[in-house]
Amino acid sequence: MEQSTVTRKEFIRKSAWMLAGATFLPGMLFVEDAGLKKGGHAHKNKKYTLKNVRLETGFVYHDGDVIATKTELFMVDVDHGKIKNVRSNQADAQAIDARGMLMLPAFKDMHIHLDKTFYGDAWRAVERRTGGLKGMIALEQQILPGMLKDSAHKAEKLIGLLQSKGTAFARSHVNIEPTSKLDSLRHLQMALDNKKQVFGAELVAFPQHGVYYTDSAPYMKEAAQAGVDFIGGVDPFTVDGAIEKTMDFTVQLALDYNKGIDIHLHETGASGLKTVEYLINKVNENPVLKGKTYLSHCFVLGKLDQAKQQEMAEKLGAAQIGIVSTIPFAGLIMPIPTLLEHNVKVMTGNDSIVDHWNTFGSGSVLQKVNTAAQVYGKTTEFGLSRMLKLATAGPLPLDDKGVQQWPKAGDAADLVFLDASCSAEAISRISPVTSLIYQGNIVF
Amino acid sequence: MIHTTYAEPVQGHYTLKNVRLETGFVSDEKGAQSTQTGLFCIDIKDGKIANIYATDTPPANAIDAKGFLMLPAFSDMHVHLDKTLYGLPWQALSPKKRTVLDMIAYEQELIPELLKTSTERGAQLIDLLQSYGTTFARTHFNIEPTSGMRSLENLQRALDLKKERFSAELVAFPQHGVFYTESAALLREAAQLDSVQFIGGVDPYGIDRDIEKVLDFTVQLAVDYHKGIDIHLHDGGKEGIRTIEYLAEQAVQHPQLQGRTFISHAFVLAQLPASEVQRIAEKLAAAKVGIVSSVPFGALVMPIPALVKHGVEVLVGNDNVQDYWSTFGSGNMLQKANLMADMYGWRTEFELSRTLRFATNNVLPLDDNGKKQWPVVNTGAEFVLIDASCSAEAVSRVSPVMAFAHKGKLYRKQ
Numbered sequence: 122m123e124q125s126t127v128t129r130k131e132f133i134r135k136s137a138w139m140l141a142g143a144t145f146l147p148g149m150l151f152v153e154d155a156g157l158k159k160g161g162h163a164h165k166n167k168k169y170t171l172k173n174v175r176l177e178t179g180f181v182y183h184d185g186d187v188i189a190t191k192t193e194l195f196m197v198d199v200d201h202g203k204i205k206n207v208r209s210n211q212a213d214a215q216a217i218d219a220r221g222m223l224m225l226p227a228f229k230d231m232h233i234h235l236d237k238t239f240y241g242d243a244w245r246a247v248e249r250r251t252g253g254l255k256g257m258i259a260l261e262q263q264i265l266p267g268m269l270k271d272s273a274h275k276a277e278k279l280i281g282l283l284q285s286k287g288t289a290f291a292r293s294h295v296n297i298e299p300t301s302k303l304d305s306l307r308h309l310q311m312a313l314d315n316k317k318q319v320f321g322a323e324l325v326a327f328p329q330h331g332v333y334y335t336d337s338a339p340y341m342k343e344a345a346q347a348g349v350d351f352i353g354g355v356d357p358f359t360v361d362g363a364i365e366k367t368m369d370f371t372v373q374l375a376l377d378y379n380k381g382i383d384i385h386l387h388e389t390g391a392s393g394l395k396t397v398e399y400l401i402n403k404v405n406e407n408p409v410l411k412g413k414t415y416l417s418h419c420f421v422l423g424k425l426d427q428a429k430q431q432e433m434a435e436k437l438g439a440a441q442i443g444i445v446s447t448i449p450f451a452g453l454i455m456p457i458p459t460l461l462e463h464n465v466k467v468m469t470g471n472d473s474i475v476d477h478w479n480t481f482g483s484g485s486v487l488q489k490v491n492t493a494a495q496v497y498g499k500t501t502e503f504g505l506s507r508m509l510k511l512a513t514a515g516p517l518p519l520d521d522k523g524v525q526q527w528p529k530a531g532d533a534a535d536l537v538f539l540d541a542s543c544s545a546e547a548i549s550r551i552s553p554v555t556s557l558i559y560q561g562n563i564v565f
Numbered sequence: 566m567i568h569t570t571y572a573e574p575v576q577g578h579y580t581l582k583n584v585r586l587e588t589g590f591v592s593d594e595k596g597a598q599s600t601q602t603g604l605f606c607i608d609i610k611d612g613k614i615a616n617i618y619a620t621d622t623p624p625a626n627a628i629d630a631k632g633f634l635m636l637p638a639f640s641d642m643h644v645h646l647d648k649t650l651y652g653l654p655w656q657a658l659s660p661k662k663r664t665v666l667d668m669i670a671y672e673q674e675l676i677p678e679l680l681k682t683s684t685e686r687g688a689q690l691i692d693l694l695q696s697y698g699t700t701f702a703r704t705h706f707n708i709e710p711t712s713g714m715r716s717l718e719n720l721q722r723a724l725d726l727k728k729e730r731f732s733a734e735l736v737a738f739p740q741h742g743v744f745y746t747e748s749a750a751l752l753r754e755a756a757q758l759d760s761v762q763f764i765g766g767v768d769p770y771g772i773d774r775d776i777e778k779v780l781d782f783t784v785q786l787a788v789d790y791h792k793g794i795d796i797h798l799h800d801g802g803k804e805g806i807r808t809i810e811y812l813a814e815q816a817v818q819h820p821q822l823q824g825r826t827f828i829s830h831a832f833v834l835a836q837l838p839a840s841e842v843q844r845i846a847e848k849l850a851a852a853k854v855g856i857v858s859s860v861p862f863g864a865l866v867m868p869i870p871a872l873v874k875h876g877v878e879v880l881v882g883n884d885n886v887q888d889y890w891s892t893f894g895s896g897n898m899l900q901k902a903n904l905m906a907d908m909y910g911w912r913t914e915f916e917l918s919r920t921l922r923f924a925t926n927n928v929l930p931l932d933d934n935g936k937k938q939w940p941v942v943n944t945g946a947e948f949v950l951i952d953a954s955c956s957a958e959a960v961s962r963v964s965p966v967m968a969f970a971h972k973g974k975l976y977r978k979q
Contacts, residue, residue, distance in 0.1 A: 248595065
């Protein structure tokens with residue numbers, strides 16, 4: 122984000138303006154003084170105005186089909202971390218110039234492991250896996266003590282990557298097991314505290330080594346009281362050998378401490394389906410969990426026939442259980458369109474960026490949505506524009522009828538700016554991210 | 566649109582220092598664990614690599630490659646430089662369902678308009694490909710009664726504008742059928758040009774409804790004028806298989822076509838059981854007929870690992886970058902290699918390093934045993950410099966391209 126019309130130097134040279142500027146141009150000065158790239162001070166209470174902000178205002182129809190997206194330039198007032206007003210553009214106003222970039226809700230990475238990454242390290246490929254998930258648990262028991270030494274620093278670097286791709290918020294899983302104990306959580310909390318002005322997160326206590334396969338239950342209880350938002354889990358049948366015992370523990374912990382649930386489920390067979398059904402029943406029995414219970418991956422849904430997919434989508438939708446998917450694109454295809462049709466909340470995330478599990482993560486949720494658009498054949502203006510909800514974890518500028526529904530006064534000023542003419546183009550071309558604002562703070 | 570600016574090209578006789586080259590694998594009992602590299606000086610002269618040597622005292626005027634990894638320049642082996650919408654305002658695909666025949670009718674309307682600016686759009690697309698390290702392309706160009714020879718002429722102008730840094734081989738592509746529209750005479754005219762290296766085609770059954778008639782014509786033209794063949798095949802089912810087998814049989818009968826006959830897409834292979842894929846792959850390998858793929862994913866996944874395993878030459882290209890057929894192309898060959906590695910589960914150091922071949926038209930710095938085989942003294946200086954420690958990292962992380970050289974001319978990003 123750059124100042125319009127004058128650079129700071131030119132501005133200072135015009136001394137008459139300088140005097141006036143202190144009074145009339147707060148936005149400009151705050152940007153100059155914010156020092157946010159260095160993790161500077163909070164200035165949520167500061168006000169500023171953006172001009173030449175491109176917003177989507179409607180669809181263009183031809184023969185009943187959406188053939189393009191209408192946009193116009195606006196002024197956006199930001200105050201106390203929120204959007205205060207959206208008003209008609211004045212190109213010559215003294216304000217921060219968005220230069221016609223498209224403004225969208227900032228992206229959210231809703232499945233990532235910020236606590237254990239090799240990002241920023243020298244390159245190393247993954248080794249050929251032996252022993253399945255339990256082999257990976259053994260590997261982690263070996264390498265985690267070393268990784269924990271600088272996991273806070275690595276998390277901050279990884280957050281920098283996500284921000285550069287337009288993401289201002291993440292749901293991060295954090296390892297809770299006897300090897301890390303609560304150290305992975307504490308390190309990540311330190312990193313997030315350093316970034317709190319420019320990046321938001323919610324945390325999932327993730328018993329990566331099983332709740333009972335390794336003795337993680339006491340640590341999970343401790344974590345539930347140490348600032349996490351969700352109780353996690355992983356493949357109860359494969360790792361712990363019993364669906365019910367693990368799920369009952371997880372659900373009870375969430376209820377006891379008023380948390381959500383977000384469980385990794387990779388199992389594709391009968392045990393996978395049974396786990397989904399068991400969780401649906403538990404949520405229906407405990408309606409307080411509705412809207413805050415999620416299954417990550419949930420590959421089993423990709424293995425079901427179409428009728429069963431619809432049935433499960435309906436049940437998940439009714440129980441308000443969401444699905445978080447990394448959008449697999451070969452071998453197994455997730456029924457994401459079916460889930461969306463049944464009002465299941467679907468979100469996406471990068472999961473691994475570069476670590477001992479996988480080295481292919483780009484850090485861009487826009488790229489994830491691009492993949493989804495290709496997998497599900499969303500090639501039209503309308504089809505593409507609807508997919509944006511995967512990147513924003515919800516909000517879309519236009520509703521299905523093309524009525525503008527975002528941004529509105531009072532909305533959080535979590536904003537991404539892209540060099541694109543509309544969201545359909547941004548998704549199809551993975552358009553460059555030019556600026557990011559988190560809670561009113563200009564990140565870049 | 567990409568606007569990449571480069572420093573003035575370095576040319577003539579010069580030395581590059583601090584060039585990272587792969588020198589071997591570090592292996593244990595489980596195989597290659599990492600890739601060994603070293604820093605070298607490389608002399609370039611007359612467009613060729615004149616010398617490769619390690620030294621503590623590089624020439625004073627040597628250009629610093631800053632430890633970037635040198636890899637073979639990338640080649641895009643299936644693209645349509647002549648009819649892109651890249652550089653024009655965004656336009657999603659039409660919501661109207663269109664068959665291939667509908668698309669032909671649509672093109673007949675659209676092409677006269679596109680031809681007005683196709684030279685500059687082709688040049689812009691070349692710039693995009695180059696920004697990702699591609700210096701060579703196999704490009705199809707439309708040849709049909711609507712374009713006549715004008716798609717070719719405009720494409721040649723675009724290539725001429727970029728000839729210092731980019732080259733291409735051309736496929737005469739009868740997009741509207743050989744006989745469905747009267748394109749046979751135009752194809753014959755194109756086949757006589759030195760600038761055209763391949764006779765193209767598209768769905769002999771789907772469009773012309775006669776596999777043998779179309780392929781006999783195509784093969785005869787290629788034989789008569791000493792050209793290769795590269796036909797688009799989207800047809801599935803028994804017609805798709807028949808087309809592949811018939812072309813392979815023709816290549817067996819005409820040995821001069823072997824090694825220069827290709828089928829682009831060949832989607833039918835994605836619909837077959839493994840045993841049938843193997844049977845056809847063996848036939849293709851024996852006839853030295855290659856497959857060119859844009860690497861589809863989602864509902865249709867090409868059995869590329871099986872093709873490679875059975876000795877079929879597999880080439881890869883972007884195909885559409887942004888046009889009325891698709892708007893999803895990145896133009897980045899390293900991204901294609903990354904997609905393939907991710908999709909086919911090629912994750913280890915060794916597997917990732919082998920995957921680079923799909924970006925480089927099958928040139929790799931190390932052979933399968935880790936023996937250095939590229940670059941070679943006295944061969945063309947055609948390379949990229951990448952911000953990566955080894956090919957495996959470059960493929961997995963889609964590492965940034967910092968510079969490229971075409972025929973010895975070095976272009977560094979500013």
